Amino acid sequence: MATDDLIQLTDVTKSYHQHTVLHDVNLTIKTGEFVAFVGESGGGKSTLLRLIAGLEPATTGQLMMDGRSINGLNTVARVMFQDDRxxxxxxxxxxxxxxxxxxxxxxxxxxxxxxxxxxxxxxxxxxxxxxxxxxxxxxxxxxxxSPKLLLLDEPLGALDALTRSRMQELIADIVDQENLTTILITHDVREAAKMADRIVAIKHGTTGLTVPGHRHQTDEMAMIAVANEVQEFILSD
Missing domain, CATH: 1.10.238 (Recoverin; domain 1)
Known part of the structure; x- marks a missing residue:
């Protein structure tokens, strides 16, 4: 995996009228890294993905990709949504x-x-x-x-368990073959642990916990332990 930083978020905030969805988000994603964002519904996961995709502007803060500000549509990124469209x-x-x-x-x-x-x-x-x-x-x-950045916005949420598992493996294989920097939004912490190099838990609109994922690893018990740690953090007061 390359060591250079592809995406840098600095003090990013997103508000809609008087409601702040994201605040003080600071995050770096390296070229070739697979990062999963997890959290409860309404916690800001998909909003953060939309900011990185350039589908919406940040209220404050700076979003950079390849050393350039993301202003408007991020033309080197592509999004896969939950519905096939x-x-x-x-x-x-x-x-x-x-x-x-x-x-x-x-x-x-x-x-x-x-x-x-x-x-x-x-x-x-x-x-x-x-x-x-x-x-x-x-x-x-x-x-x-041939995007530099693949954004997956809960693309497997509507699938049955068996199909979902097969799709997880297919996506992981393709990300490796295409050497894609990838961001996954998911509610499923075990899915995040299985697919990602790194899991970022978003809670109360900011990044509160970061742990290594278990991509390319087969230790089922270690994967479950990581998933449980993230879930406990998300559900704690």
């Missing part, structure tokens, strides 16, 4: 290439379908796919632009 009137391949006539785009789209194990589904429509298959297409679409 596929266009129902387009085939799987068209959802990736948006009917581009550029042969390189079509080749890239087919390569990504191979990567997410959907090479035989290029001409299917979204309503012909299972929930897990739709999320694989959404993942492939997020990778089309």
């Amino acid at each position: 596929l266009l129902p009137w387009m085939t799987v391949l068209e959802n990736l290439s948006f009917k581009s006539r550029d042969m390189n785009e079509k080749v890239r789209a087919q390569e990504l379908l191979d990567l997410v194990q959907l090479h035989d589904f290029a001409n299917y429509y979204p309503n012909q796919l299972s929930g897990g298959q739709k999320q694989r297409v959404a993942l492939a679409r997020a990778l089309m632009a």
Whole structure:
């Protein structure tokens, strides 16, 4: 893993009218690192991801990526949401290439379908796919632009347990193959422990606990211990 800092947040605050969602967030993420943000609903996890994606501005503080301020849409980042957001009137391949006539785009789209194990589904429509298959297409679409930063906003929350486990493994494999810096938003602390290099617990609108994750490790008991530590912190008064 590279040691250079890709993302730096300094004293970041986000308020909506009189309500402060995030306050005094300070965080550094290194190139190639997989970081999971966990916390209760409404705690600011997804808001923080949206700030990094450039979908919303911070109220105060500074957000930097590659040494430059994030002002407006972060064009080298891509977001994968909980809902697949596929266009129902387009085939799987068209959802990736948006009917581009550029042969390189079509080749890239087919390569990504191979990567997410959907090479035989290029001409299917979204309503012909299972929930897990739709999320694989959404993942492939997020990778089309070869982003430097992959943002995962609870993308597995609506899947059944078995499909979710398979998707966790698929995402982990692809992140390794593509050498992607990745941020995962999740309520599932065990998912965070399994997938991430580092887990950041967000509580009361700020980063309150950071612990190592167990990505690439197989010690189930150690993984459970980390997950329990994070959960206890989040649920404590």
